[in-house]
Amino acid sequence: MKRHTVVVEGNLAFRMQRVVAAQAGDHGLDVTTVPLLAARLAGGFSRPADHATLVPIVARALAEVTFAEIEKVKARPGMARAVLSSLERVWAADIxxxxxxxxxxxxxxxxxxxxxxxxxxxxxxxxxRDLRDRALERIAHARVVVGPLHLHRLVSVDPLWRPLIEALASLVELTWDAPGTRDRKWFPGTVLGAALHPPSI
Structure with a gap:
């Protein structure tokens, strides 16, 4: 059995790829998302923090910590989810x-x-960010843990995860069937399909 990995985005794509793998008898295929791929590389039972875990802790932080700008509005309804949404955007941009x-x-x-x-x-x-950094520390295990890696119909990869994808390029085969016309010059692997021509602004 030869291990290989397909990265998808969203629950529907995740389920569809699992069905395709089952129908094809592809026992070596691991269907995952980018955060779960990082968790697999990080090892040690690591897993990404999800909303159900983060929202109550953010609410506690708002109650216990004194802030410079959001102090006056931190007790308003929905503030924990709004703050978490802002944090996720900052994390995705790798700030x-x-x-x-x-x-x-x-x-x-x-x-x-x-x-x-x-x-x-x-x-x-x-x-x-901690999950990505730990995965990068264990990147040497990628050939065994990940195998050839294919990004399936991902529109884009957040800047947060790009260092991990770039590091994998030196160890495993990387392909991406990328929809749309976004600039993917950063991607070190092979982009499948028609050539991409980002529009000028």
Whole structure:
């Protein structure tokens, strides 16, 4: 059995690829998402933090921490989910909080919440950047753990995960059947399908 991995995005694509693999008798196929791929490489029963885990901890952080900008609105309804949504955007863009001084009071507040999350997450659950960094530390195991890697119909890969994909390129075969016309010059593998021509702005 030869292990190979397909990365998808969304529950529907995940289920469809599992059905396709079952129908084809492809026992070596691992269907996953980018965060789950990082967790597999990170090992040690690591897993990405999900909404159900993060929202109550963010709510506790809002109640216990004093902030510069969001102090006056931190008790409003829905604030925990709104803050988590902002954090997820910053994580996806790979903007660090641990390099002082912070560029703005709002980013400083988000940085305090990230630090609180890191201290209070259950064992084995990691924030996205921590999960990526741990996966990069264990990238040497990629040939055995991941095998040839195919990105299936992902429109884009967030900047947060690109260093991991780029590191995998030196160890495993990378392909991507990429829909749309986004610029994918950063991708070190083979882009399948028609040539992409990003529109000029």
């Amino acid at each position: 660090p909080f641990d390099i002082p001084p912070y560029p703005s009071a709002r980013l400083s507040d988000l940085g305090r919440i990230e630090a609180y999350l890191r201290e209070h997450l259950p064992t084995g659950i990691l924030l996205p």
